[in-house]
Amino acid sequence: MNKKIRELLYRSFEDDLTPSEQQRLDRALAESEELRAEKHRIAAMRSMISESSDKTFHPFFAEKVLRQIREQSRPAESFFDSLIEVFRPVAIAVTILFIVLLSYNLFKSDSKSLASAFAEPEIKLEQALDPTLAWVME
């Protein structure tokens, strides 16, 4: 089949032919049985295609879209907000434990000082300094 005629045949379905092109195609169709059969096949295929389209998604499509829109319009949590959310209970537990330990140390110790709260031995300034210095001072 002539390539030009084939092109005209396809374009004829789009109502896109000039009068002279239409005349040429009509002449070719009148002369060729194969071309007439081809036209029939193309028409049948086009009809099959237009009838084959699916026109619906699954049920509740609109509701699903709206749910997603609602979710996206919620303010996004920042990374630090998420961290705070996760570590807040841990921080509270550690603080309580810390206060309990300080109270316990103070209760056990004779002197009520910061050092005793942290269960540190009470040392004098000289003891804290270098032992050699302590010896020189003596």
Added chain:
Amino acid sequence: MTDDQLIQASREGDEQAFKELIRRYESRVASTVIGMLGNCTEAEDVGQETFIRFYNNLKNFRGDASVGTYLTRIAINLSLNELKRRKRKSLIFFRKLSDDDFDIPDENSNTGFDDNKELVQQAIQKLEPKFRSVLVLRLMDGYSTAETAEILKLPIGTVLSRLARAQEKLKHILSPYLGDLK
């Protein structure tokens, strides 16, 4: 209510108005997306994304094109992106898409399709995206060649030649099933 009234109400936060727009245009978006991607989970995801993009761009929608055309343009672009993603995925896994991926059974097989609809949908999936998009818009969605050209931002001549080639290819794929028409 008209589309313009529904859009105005949606801009003002009326959820029911936007729901009505979804109901009105679901079938058109479904036809485009399912035509492009086949009836699969991704098709529904792309359909949802189409309406979400529309919602996010309501403020910019000036009404130059009709709502249907605007939605179809979003749907076709998202579908083409999805097809690119699929292609990239198949390249990553060193897997070339072949005819077997679409499983069109031979004409004598009993494990074939219950109806022509499924058969045609599978055959369309065998076309390259540039041919598929023209075919879907023109023959499945029923847009004119001029509208198809406008949606795809192509010259009409290109649309016509791609449409002819798409039909040639599809006719070749479907030829065993068009037997009774020969």
